[in-house]
Amino acid sequence: MCPVNLAIEKTAPAIILPGHVMTYTITVSNAIAVPAEDVAIDDTLPDGVSYLSDDSGFDCTACVAGATGELDWTVGTFTETNMSFNLVVSVSDTILVGSIITNMVEITSSTVDSDLTNNQATWQTSVTDLDLTVSKSVPPIILGEDTYAYTIIVQTYGKTLATNVMMTDTLPSVTFIAESNDGGFTANESAGVITWDLSDITAETKYTFMVTVTVDNVTTPTLLSNQVTVSTDNINDPTGNNTAIAETIVYPYASIYDIQFVSDPDTDDASTYADQTVGTEGIVTADFGSNIFIQDGDGAWNGIMLYGSNIGDMLEVGDHVQVIGEVIEYNGLTEIASPDVVVISSGNALPSFEILETGDVADEQYEGVLVRTENVTVTNPDLGYGEWEIDDGSGAVVVDDNDSYTYSPAQDDTLAYVQGPLNYSYSNFKIKPRHDDDIRQTGVMNFDKEAPSTVEYRRCS
Missing domain, CATH: 2.60.40.1530 (ntegrin, alpha v. Chain A, domain 4)
Structure with missing residues (x-):
């Protein structure tokens, strides 16, 4: 029969107070992939120490609460390479302060063991009153x-x-x-x-x-x-x-303005913090699930998008958040990717919309910022992929389709306003309305609530 190489180790606290409970951790291993037969573990508790419990799962006749002296666990055939269990003991409140509790454990087997020097382990614990x-x-x-x-x-x-x-x-x-x-x-x-x-x-x-x-x-x-x-x-x-x-x-801390600002976006619109991990803060202005927009002030350069799998599940519009993540340029959009987000407070007022002519919206400085255009006309209701176009006479801007509003654009519709954070994708800046109240048709009242399914009429006397 091939030999085994059983080993046993024991650890416990270095110090203990009289009257306290102590836990020994006993680890058994076999360095050779051969079953060890008739394995037994023997632990002799020193004076002043009594058994409370163990989680070995092995048979042990003497292992009853309050037992002292020798404890013998019958393991049987040991086929694992490594396992540990805890032995919980009570230290007497009359044990001598300054004494050393020395505890030895031993493992044996009927199978030939190639190394007997690691079949015993000893641990010493000092008794103190402070x-x-x-x-x-x-x-x-x-x-x-x-x-x-x-x-x-x-x-x-x-x-x-x-x-x-x-x-x-x-x-x-x-x-x-x-x-x-x-x-x-x-x-x-x-x-x-x-x-x-x-x-x-x-x-x-x-x-x-x-x-x-x-x-x-x-x-x-x-x-x-x-x-x-x-x-x-x-x-x-x-x-x-x-x-x-x-x-x-x-x-490193950087304001959203610092992350977004570039002196000459026509030459290079990439953030100076690109590919760096930074921290920043802002108010959540829009929640599109994995795409979250935050802003830390009014106006240009003060908005940015966060991208992370379902990070919107933990956030609400109006949350003041602290964000740590990597600044990346994704197809021309500056964003903070896979951020760690901490909510500092909730229910905060949102930054003001930047009111712009449609011809001025598509500008790097407003990326991620809440923007609003007023008195516009739908000049193309179908640009493809649900996107559409509006113009107030100063030049057209694209409106994104996010399945977040019910308005269906029609050619030459007149709208009192269209608003939302400004996104950039597929080489275009796009306004992203967040809900029905971000699009107002001229002469039409918007309600951000569902109408009742039934109406009750009552006769007034």
């Missing part, structure tokens, strides 16, 4: 020139006092603005380093700190790493979790 910890969280993504807050949590576990606690936070390339906490502590900031004197902290206590900073703008996506450290002169505190590092990516 554990001072610190953690930090930051937004995973932020924009240059943005103000954001990160959170620090200081917590003590155990039964004894953490004395003379100090906390130091070394800021990366950011500007400190303010700090608040729920413990009444004073923050002292100097040269990008914030310190707090937390004095003595009683056991099982938690404090939360909020630090507000402004980040400088960047030219390329930049990783910011921020480290905070706590210390105490209580010698029983292990130092393994006294430092926390949080990282965030800063993306």
Whole structure:
């Protein structure tokens, strides 16, 4: 019979408090693709430790809550290359502080094993009566020139006092603005380093700190790493979790105007940010499913289209959004592709329409901007693909068909106005009406609501 190569590993926390629960993770592997027969796992719990549960799925007669001493799992034939299970134990509240819990696990098989040196694993855990910890969280993504807050949590576990606690936070390339906490502590900031004197902290206590900073703008996506450290002169505190590092990516910020503006569009209308990942903000002005238009002010150069699979499902017109994505030129249209979008607020007023003569609409500066033409005539009701043409006497402009309105154009129809964001596709600028209220026939009242299916008549006396 071919030999196997069974191995076993064990991991657990490096420290534990008396009276607490601890989880061992046991990993079994076989480096040779041969079934191992009559496999058994033996784990002898040390003094002061008792069994609570495990999720191995193997038979174990001794594995009952409160059991101590030897645990034996009958695995049988082991055909997997790797598997892990958790062994949950309870540490006695009378165990000696400063002691070391040493736990060994062993795997055996009736099949010849080519390497017996990896059939045992040992893990040691130190018992302490104090554990001072610190953690930090930051937004995973932020924009240059943005103000954001990160959170620090200081917590003590155990039964004894953490004395003379100090906390130091070394800021990366950011500007400190303010700090608040729920413990009444004073923050002292100097040269990008914030310190707090937390004095003595009683056991099982938690404090939360909020630090507000402004980040400088960047030219390329930049990783910011921020480290905070706590210390105490209580010698029983292990130092393994006294430092926390949080990282965030800063993306270059550019206004929509900055992204869209070009000095000479007749020569080159491509964005200077093309093929770069940037962040920007704006108000959603139109939702066409995978095509979303946003705008961050009135007038020229202030609108842009977002393109992403069904991103409109999470957005509403009037949402103020923060967007991070790649600026691309798609067949002459500047857009932000597959963006990450965060809604900052909803129900915001939309930017004003740019009222233009039809002959002035087809202009690079109005791409993505809400535009409106007034007192126009349908000069061609069928350009193909549902598109049609209007003119107020200054020159024609194309109107796009989006299946979003019910109006059917007819030759020489007169319209009080046609409005919507300006799109660019197939070498033409096109107004994209969003709904029926974006097209008003002369002398016809528009209603953006369905008519009732029945009408009830009542006699008035």
